[in-house]
Amino acid sequence: MKLKKKLVPLLVLAICMVLFYSMPVFAADLTQADVEAAVASQGKEAVTGNVFVWFLCAIAFLKVSQKIDSFLASLGINVGNTGGNMMAELLIAGRSLTGSMRSHGGGGYRKASSPGSAAVGGSFLSGGLAGAVGRQVQREAVNSATGYTEHNSIGNMIYQSSLNKGGDFANQVISNIAQGNYGQVGSITGADAAKAFTSYMGIKPDSGPAPSYDNIEIGGGRITGTETGSSGSQDFAMYNADQYTAPTHGSFSTVQSVDGSTWYKQYAQDTVEKTPYTASNGKVAYNESIVQKVPPAPQRKERM
Structure with missing residues (x-):
């Protein structure tokens, strides 16, 4: 014993x-x-x-x-x-x-x-x-x-x-x-990405009608996805202000994430798209149409 x-x-x-x-x-x-x-x-x-x-x-x-x-x-x-x-x-x-x-x-x-x-x-x-x-x-x-x-x-x-x-x-x-x-x-993609985005941006589902989000990708100072609200769906892109300059193409808004970081947010905007074709005289001509596209990404600061 x-x-x-x-x-x-x-x-x-x-x-x-x-x-x-x-x-x-x-x-x-x-x-x-x-x-x-x-x-x-x-x-x-x-x-x-x-x-x-x-x-x-x-x-x-x-x-x-x-x-x-x-x-x-x-x-x-x-x-x-x-x-x-x-x-x-x-x-x-x-x-x-x-x-x-x-x-x-x-x-x-x-x-x-x-x-x-x-x-x-x-x-x-x-x-x-x-x-x-x-x-x-x-x-x-x-x-x-x-x-x-x-x-x-x-x-x-x-x-x-x-x-x-x-x-x-x-x-x-x-x-x-x-x-x-x-x-x-x-980056964060897939099923949890939308939940991660709403959490990171401080969007509370119990604070009133809120848009839904799809195709979210978070990473590298950039967030992209599709936002669906009462007026329909729009693609958007966000750029971290510490890593990107302010956008110079199209309009944008400034938003903050819960960690206090500032982000530039841009929605898809009307853009003229030209599609080339060969005219009857053998010359190249273009069909023009208006489509919704997110403007080109602004310049990254470390590349300036």
Whole structure:
């Protein structure tokens, strides 16, 4: 009986070590044989030493988890009671930390390996453990929102929950993509793009009749799509004022997104379209018609 009591702490440490180095494996799948194998391959001293360092990080994470819970709750995200499931919290912390370390390689300069890495900056542990975990969660959300990864990450689950309520976390992710480098970060398209647009622009469905949006693409300092209201459908384009000059072709309005950024917005306007044809005298002639087209994009500031 005494022997079993002495083995319990070692088993707990070994289980956490296995979780840290192999996070895709869930705690429920671990067996005593797995634990014994880990101890046998690394030795009790190595396991205990490594896990002690990891536990310091985990404890620090749990220390600030109450504040993190309050922050997430303010974004409209349902969170459990801190300490209610310690192993689950350790698992989340471990997955986020290991993902962050893999993407950063422990520090130093590296070319962005994913849209999330390009969109969300910061050194590995700037801002402490909470900062590292928070940035990694945002990177996971960016990767999912741009279609770079499957939608099964912790970051995407938080993003979707926040997006459904127009929360700050979702809007920060959308902002990172909307103003990011298109070649590195990509864009938001597809089924969630319209929801992302209305959230980012602060359009509330309960604030009266609101247009619907289709074919939305958000990214690279530009937002395009189709707006349908009581007067019909119109294509539109928006340009971030920090990245583009003011449009010089056609009329435009100035709008603001929820992050305080200024955008130039232009709707499709009447444009004369000429279609060439060969006249009876053998010369080229043109048929003219009036069509609705979005004016040419203004000049990007970094190309001036």
